Amino acid sequence: MVRLRILTVVANIIVILLGAMTFREAWRNTLSNMEVASTNITVTLAERIGGYLDTLDVGLLGLAGETRRHEGDNARQALPDVFSRFIDHLPLVDNLLYADASGEVVLDCNGLLQQRVHIGDRVYFRNLRAGATRMEVSEPIEGRLSGKRVISVARRVTDGDGVFMGVVLATIPLERFSQLFQGIDIGPNGHISFLRQGFIMLTRVPPLPPEMDVTPGRFGAQPVREAIQGGSEAGVVRTVSHVGGLEKIFSYRKVGHHPFWVVVGLALDDAIQPWFRNAAYVAVIVVAFVVFTALSSRSLRRALQQEVAARNAVERARNELETRVAERTALLEDSNLHLREAKEKADNANAAKSAFLANMSHEIRTPLNGLLGMLDLLEATGLDAGQAEYLGMARRSGRRLTDLLGDILDLSRIEAGKLVLAEQPFTLSDVLASIRETFAPLSREKGLPLEFALDAVPGPFLGDAVRVRQILLNLVGNAMKFTNRGQMKLEVKTLLPMPDGRARILFMVHDSGCGIPEEQVGSICEPFTQVEAPLTKRYQGVGLGLAITRTLVHAYDGTLTVDSQVGVGTSVYLTLCLPLAAGDAKAAAPEVNPPQEDPQGLRVLVVEDDPVNLFTVRAMLERMGHTVRTATDGEQALAVLVGAPFDCVLMDIQMPQMDGMTAVGLLRASHCANADVPVVALTAYVMNGDRERFLDASMDAYLAKPISMHALGEVLRHIPLLRARRTGVTDGG
Secondary structure, three states: HHHHHHHHHHHHHHHHHHHHHHHEEEEEEHHHHHHHHHHHHHHHHHHHHHHHHHHHHHHHHHHHHEEEEEHOHHHHHHHHHHHHHOOOOOOOOEHHHHEOOOOOOEEEEEOOOOOOOOOOOOOOHHHHHHOOOOOOOOOOOOOOOOOOEEEEEEEEOOOOOOOOEEEEEEEEEHHHHHHHHHHHOOOOEEEEEEEEOOOEEEEEEEOOOOOOOOOOOOOOOOOHHHHHHOOOOOOEEEOOOOOOOEEEEEEEEOOOOOOOOEEEEOOHHHHHHHHHHHHHHHHHHHHHHHHHHHHHHHHHHHHHHHHHHHHHHHHHHHHHHHHHOOOOOHHHHHHHHHHHHHHHHHHHHHHHHHHHHHOOOOOOOOHHHHHHHHHHHHHOOOOHHHHHHHHHHHHHHHHHHHHHHHHHHHHHHHHHHHOOOOOOEEHHHHHHHHHHHHHHHHHHOOOOOOOEEOOOOOOEEEOOOHHHHHHHHHHHHHHHOOOOOEEEEEEEEEEEOOOOEEEEEEEEEEEOOOOHHHHHHOOOOOOOOOOOOOOOOOOOOOHHHHHHHHHHHHOOEEEEEEEEEEOOEEEEEEEEEEEEEOOHHHOOOOOOOOOOOOOOOOOEEOOOOHHHHHHHHHHHHHHHHOEEEEEEHHHHHHHHHHHHHEEEEOOEEEOOOHHHHHHHHHHHOOOOOOOOOOOOEEEEEEEOOOOHHHHHOOOOOOOOOOHHHHHHHHHHHOOOHHHHHHHHOOOOO
């Protein structure tokens, strides 16, 4: 029992450490995604601004040519129309000007020229007059015509002999540059800065506080300034912003060959909330696992105590029989026979429990597969009533943990927007038959009749029958859970069809259970919400079923309404809008009838790196009467397959040395006798798209962990069909 406690503590520590590692890796991914996002934004803005400046440069070159062509007696009459046409195609530009060789402004598009204005002292004018041939861009200046803070973009104008005639220039108010940042998502605390060379602030979104120092050369985060001054044209740094004091991911990039820089800062605070939400999901899984192991270890300790007591009783009986051997020889032989049988059963049970407590891996479904599989095997060893009761409790706890894991994965997919609904033909009659079959044992156990009332409904439908069944399972399951007397009823009716031809189906679930207080009806569909107080609740569950149901209902453009009265019962009204499938559901999705008899004596290769799972699957197969060989990775599997024939392979996906998909690809490409052997994916990968991915990788079937002997037997019944499909040869020749 001390060893059992040690194993339980070690398992819990491993799971907690894995949870902590998950938290840390999620935060690293968050930072990496922020760096990528900030870099993408700077690239987009740099290309957008650079493209605009290049367009403006082309426009100024065109204006210079038009100015040269119209220079003369009619220049003052012709040029205003030319300038007006150009400015209509240059967004952000406030005014277009022409200054002659002396620097006197002789033309502006806005009609602001009321007196003589000279710009000959401007640095950009002097550079162009001195012979500069490229577009010149000024620092932020105060326009002498508009009085606004602008930057001027100018081009040299020469006559046919190359003699300097003057300049054409466009003025852009600084605040208009923010128009280029529209549609960019930077979060509540992010910012975008547009700087000129020398760290001169041109514009910022959001604007700076009025008291902020924007002295040229000093503004900007110190690491960004140092990187740019060191010659870097693009990069990402993480530091504390001097505006607001928040830690940010800064991405900077030079705008092409122009003297401008774009700096984007994304605040880490904006990414913390999504990270906390994902961390909460992992924490729930870890806590559920710890609780489950605690409950399981308590049951097993009781079983071990009973075993010790039984062994002590055997020893006492043996000593008593030895003292009376002369007169009770016959009775002694009979008693010894029963004692040996009891001891053998106890030893077998102890061996199964030892295997059940093997080391757990870093995934949850993998150890659950071993756990539940060993319980299936243990049930067949012949237990007494108490042991059978303990085994049933452990199995139900394991199934509850499996269901909880599935619910949490569903909720995670939903919040990430990755829940995908299948589109396959199905009928409501099949779905309802499955519901009836599922709840029939519990209905008999509780003495609660479950009545079905089905009107004539159209069909078949095109959709995800598994998800529709999940919705009804949650609703009927809640009714069954919270009802101890009376009856339950599931009604199905057809409403008016949708305009697009979809059928609207109304489901009504009535029960005579405990009811829901009126003030709690509106919150029962929220995740982790339950009607009962957590310290006094009578019913199991974590409150995820209705949250998932609500999302699935919305996916089918449906509605979910609850009418309840405490002490009287609850009625749930569900509508789903289901597309109609063309033709018959079975005709639309034909299937070959499976074999009627279980195959006997199959030669099966099991490839699994986890020793507990390997033991479990092998024991199941041998109990079914099959011959089993094993391998612990893809390389060993290929070596075994080259040397002996097999009827099928059960292949794990994630293994050391060589994974399952790689091994299957090499097997199919080989020319050995087992190149076309049916391969069944035996895996804990159960996310959307995993099954299709494995089947596309030349596997023939898919079996998700945790598995049961029933599910394993169903797959093995299809092995002859799978081989025939791959080889193109049937039993009939």
